[in-house]
Amino acid sequence: MERATLREAANGKIFSTANLIFGIGQISKMTGVSTRQLRYWESKGYIEPKKRADEQAQRVYGYDTFLRVSGIKSMQDEGYTLAAAVERTAALMAEADGIRNFLLDAYHGIAEVDNQDMLDLGFLDAEHTQRLYARSKDHHVEYLVRPAGEEATGK
DNA sequence: GTTCTTACA
DNA sequence: TGTAAGGA
Structure with a gap:
């Protein structure tokens, strides 16, 4: 078998976060954001539960949403308004994505x-x-x- | 026991 | 934004 590359790992073939799913209560406990807030943020379009094949009412969230909520919460605690925290979090996550992709391209x-x-x-x-x-x-x-x-x- | 929506304090 | 109601 060939040795796995860093890119393969980054693409999730090795350390996959794809199967990390959380309920609303778990996200709440992990981030300190109330379930009430999470539903409110969703109504504002700031976060979105995972689409589920089975048409169930209970929300499930992916790892990316955990990171997003975590970021928004941190910035809110630093004094940003919700809308500003959402914007900054999205910008930072996009920047991190760009850096990650650049490094994967550059790294040999x-x-x-x-x-x-x-x-x-x-x-x-x-x-x-x-x-x-x-x-x-x-x-x-x-x-x-x-x-x-x-x-x-x-x- | 947890989560859902709706509604009210 | 928290909490209560009433159901899933």
């Missing part, structure tokens, strides 16, 4: 360069003659460029 594995573990960021140039490596140290990023074809020790 771990490689040992000069006896140090570096992120392999793939070819630097269109001609594929140089390869870019990077690592993070003390909250800033260090880059290395090496001739391509020497990335033998990828882990």
Whole structure:
């Protein structure tokens, strides 16, 4: 069997959140948002229960909704109005999604360069003659460029 | 026991 | 927004 890639993991083939579903009471306890509020937020279109094949009345929520509710609640506690908290949460989640996708595109594995573990960021140039490596140290990023074809020790 | 909608404080 | 009612 081939080794699983980070992207496969991120796509949910390995660490799947698809089967994480919660009832309204669970979401309420996890986030500190009352069931009354959750139903109210739904009426305003801020959150939406999962569609269920079986036409049942009881709401079920996915993991993404848990994150959304959690974010809205946090920002509300910081003083944002509900509408503003909803907007900011949506923006942050979209930004996080963009970052995640970018990193998955850029990341080519771990490689040992000069006896140090570096992120392999793939070819630097269109001609594929140089390869870019990077690592993070003390909250800033260090880059290395090496001739391509020497990335033998990828882990 | 929990969740549903509706309605009222 | 919390709570009560009355049913699922």
